[in-house]
Amino acid sequence: MKDIARHAGVSQSAVSFALNGRPGVSEGTRERVRRVAEQLGWRPSTAARQLSGEGAATVGFVLARPADTLGVDSFFLQLVSGIQEVLAERHLGLLFQVVEDVTDECAVYRRWWAEHRVDGVLVVDPRTDDPRPGLLDELGLPAVVIGGAPDERHPGISTVWADDAGAMASVVDELYxxxxxxxxxxxxxxxLAHTERRVRTLRAEAGRRGLTEVESVTTDYSDAEGAAVTRRVLERPAPPTALIYDNDVMAVAGVATAAELGFSVPADVSVVAWEDSALCRMVKPWLSALSRDSVEFGRTAARELTALVDGGPARTVRVPVPRVIVRDSTGAARDA
Amino acid sequence: MKDIARHAGVSQSAVSFALNGRPGVSEGTRERVRRVAEQLGWRPSTAARQLSGEGAATVGFVLARPADTLGVDSFFLQLVSGIQEVLAERHLGLLFQVVEDVTDECAVYRRWWAEHRVDGVLVVDPRTDDPRPGLLDELGLPAVVIGGAPDERHPGISTVWADDAGAMASVVDELYxxxxxxxxxxxxxxxLAHTERRVRTLRAEAGRRGLTEVESVTTDYSDAEGAAVTRRVLERPAPPTALIYDNDVMAVAGVATAAELGFSVPADVSVVAWEDSALCRMVKPWLSALSRDSVEFGRTAARELTALVDGGPARTVRVPVPRVIVRDSTGAARDA
DNA sequence: GCAAGAACCTAATGCGCTTTAGCGACTAAA
DNA sequence: TTTAGTCGCTAAAGCGCATTAGGTTCTTGC
Structure with a gap:
């Protein structure tokens, strides 16, 4: 800025005013300063800016997953891609970190907060009884919880969520x-909050229809557990006629396992995957799936966070209910 | 730090010396200051630190991919997970950005450099005739190219790479x-540099053995193109008896397509996937694949970058050659 | 014709840290 | 006794920016 000031023949403060759209300089000077800055390829030092009161121009994103569970899941990259789109417009950086568990995640938030490294954070995989919203609210770090249910206990935290309950109800409708x-x-x-929501809804829907042979089994999302559970339930005397998988990976593994056991999809057993991705169209039969726009989900979350960082109020935003895309893996029940 | 100084009854400079292991304070004072700092939960402001000459304590990572191509590819998350492991030890942040193409990527590097936002960057998907190493070398921004071939033209840039040529040769050996x-x-x-390396090596290996019906077809890595190319070549009068796919996604799509066309794997056609992942064990038959340790790849790259940032010399490091994992999708050629 | 105010600009301060220069007290060598 | 040197510490400057408190000149109203 000193250089710019010298070249433009004004003081450093004038440069600051000119470049930040503050009043106090004439339009002529402003334009001249702008041109010099442009020509010199000047960009403000984020560190200096931050030191004099501005934010860090950065938001944080922590993924708490054991390293080997990362991978095939397409949801996160899509989400991040949507987040980036919005952040890039406003020249905000995304500080990304992978940790082992929620405890480490909280430690990262504390560190970021103490080091003034981020202006806000995006929280994923909310849980029932989650320590994170409380911590962030207490630290006063703006945060958006992605995928959580509305939570009134932490007024400083925004929430962006999809109506899993409604989606689950529509799947049950379809299968019924x-x-x-x-x-x-x-x-x-x-x-995980959304796991619990889906489980609860399934139970409620079953109850409403008087179905007794309906149940949820939790897993770690891996293809291995997906396959194992599939094998276990299909080997029962009265195996289920429909399987709902909470992600695409397990659904694909499940279909393979069913085929191995001599079950034909969808003649003997119908399959629905919760996440739609290329994977669902890479196996035969093509999988019916619940589809949502993960990129848009990310955009929405990022927009909420920037609003919050700018001093806006915390809000709860619902994104559209995931839709069932019917493909080849669902059909009439054999014994119907 | 002012608070700490007051509590410990020393000057602010003494606190700085004590906390940074600099000489100039007695052991007693140092310990006392440490305790007070600990108790007050003090963490240095990265911005202030950076402003007084230290680095940004951050490295950058740009992914240049159209949003819809992101996704099923497990390589990147694994890589990032390895990178993080090393960075976390040293309390370095990872600034992450997704952009559309290499031009935008260069713009991001320029911006980061001008804003002093990062101490170094990790570059992925190197290309033949890549503008990035030149730019980074010119800017003097420490960089590690991941997956590139050694390049002597840019002495400031480190390279971490796997020997694709050797791997391709071993696959051809196996199939031959x-x-x-x-x-x-x-x-x-x-x-992409590694695409070209693989293509060249395949041609050379074929030439060496006098094989005339060996070729490479380039794609965009998507399941769609993988399937399309598979269909095209299998519908020829004399279809290939072996297919080598450059990623797991296309391999899976290819197997599905082959099955559709009435080709049995591996009886009619053998299939090898270049990347090993859960995907390869989610379809039947299980796919033979080239396996490499992507997490370790990330660790190695991050270690090289930290060394470079610390003022070490640029180096070229080779990680182990990917190994062929033989599963069920490769077998003797039918007409052999 | 003069005071009041607006318009445009500069000087100076501070953000939280690192670092250099310097200072007093003590010790060892001459 | 003096000189030089060391140790443990403090005072002060500076990093690049935003901002606040002036300070001129120019206009405006009476």
């Missing part, structure tokens, strides 16, 4: 209409 | 021994 009465839901990690 | 003489390599994006 096709004559399915014995349904197993191969769920994700227990303790 | 099984009697395969007509081989199609469904390659990745043209212009």
């Amino acid at each position: 209409a096709l004559g399915h009465r014995r349904i197993v839901h191969i769920a994700g990690l227990p303790g | 021994a099984l009697g395969h003489r007509r081989i199609v390599h469904i390659a990745g994006l043209p212009g």
Whole structure:
């Protein structure tokens, strides 16, 4: 800025005013300063800016997953891609970290907060009884919880969520209409808020229809557990006629396992995957799936966070209910 | 720090010396200061630190991919997970950005450099005729190219790479021994350095053995193109007896397509996937694959970058050659 | 014609840290 | 006794920016 000031023949403060759109300089000077800055390829030092009161121009994103569980899941990269789109417009950086568990995640938030490294954070995989919203609220670090249910206990925290309950209800509707009465839901990690929501809804829907042979089994989302649970339930005397998988990976593994056991999909057993991705169209039969726009989900979350960072109020935003895409893996129940 | 100084009854400079292990304070004072700092939960402001000459304590990572191509690919998350492991030890942050293409990527590097936002960057998907190493070398931004071939033109840039050529040679060896003489390599994006290396090596290996019906076809890595190319080559009068796919996603799509066309794997056509992942064990038959340790790859790259940032010399490091994991998708050629 | 105010600009301060220069007290060598 | 040197510490400057408190000149209203 000193250089710019010299070249433009004004003081450093004038440069600051000119470049930040503050009043106090004439339009002529402003334009001249702008041109010099442009020509010199000047960009403000984020560190200096931050030191004089501005934010860090950065938001944080922590992924708490054991390293080997990362991988095939397409949801996160899509989400991040949507987040980036919004952040990039406003020249905000994304500080990314992978940790082992929620405890480490909280430690990262504390560190970021103490070091003034981020202006806000995006929280994923909310849990029932989650320590994170409380911590962030207490630290006063703006945060958006992605995928959580609305939570009034932490007024400083925004929430962006999809209506899993509604989606689950529509899946059950669909399967019930096709004559399915014995349904197993191969769920994700227990303790995750959306897992619990789906499990609860399934139970409620079953109850409402008087179905007794409907249940949820939790897993770690891996293809291995998906396959194992599939094998276990299909080997029963009265195996289920429909399987709902909480992600695409387990669904694909489940279909392979079913085929191995001599079950034909969808003639003997119908399959629905919770996440739609290329994977669902890479196996035969093509998987019916619940589809949501993960990129848009990310965009929405990022927009909420920037609003919050700018001093806006915390809000709860619902994104559209995931839709069932019917493909080849669902059909009428054999015994219907 | 002012608070700490007051509590410990020393000057602020003494606190700085004590906390940074600099000489100039007695052991007693140092210990006392440490305790007070600990008790007050003090963490240095990265911004202030950076402003007084230290680095940004952050490294950058840009992924240049159209949003819809992101996704099923497990390589990147694994890589990032390895990178994080090393960075976390040293309390370095990872600034992450997704962009559309290499031009945008260069713009990001320029911005980060001008804003002093990062101490170094990790570059992935190197290309033949890549503008990035030149730019980074010119800017003087420490960088590690991941997956590139050694390049002497840019002495400031480190390289971490796997020997694709050796791996390709071993795959051809394997297939040749099984009697395969007509081989199609469904390659990745043209212009990527490792794509070109693999294509060149395949051609050389074929030449060495006098095979004329061996070729590479480039794609965009998507399941769609993988399937399309598979269909095209299998519908020929003399279809190949072996297919080498440059990633797991295309391999899986290819197997599905082959099955559709009435080709049995591996009886009619053998399949090898370049990347090993859960995906390869989620389809039947299980896919033979080239396996490498992507997490370790990430660790190595991060270690090189930290060494470079610390003022070490640029180096070229080779990670182990990917190994062929033989599963069920490769067998003797039918006409052998 | 003069005071009041607006318009445009500069000087100076501070953000939280590192670092250099310097200072007093003590010790060892001459 | 003096000189030089060391140890443990403090005072002060500076990193690049935003901001606040002036300070001129120019206009405006009476």
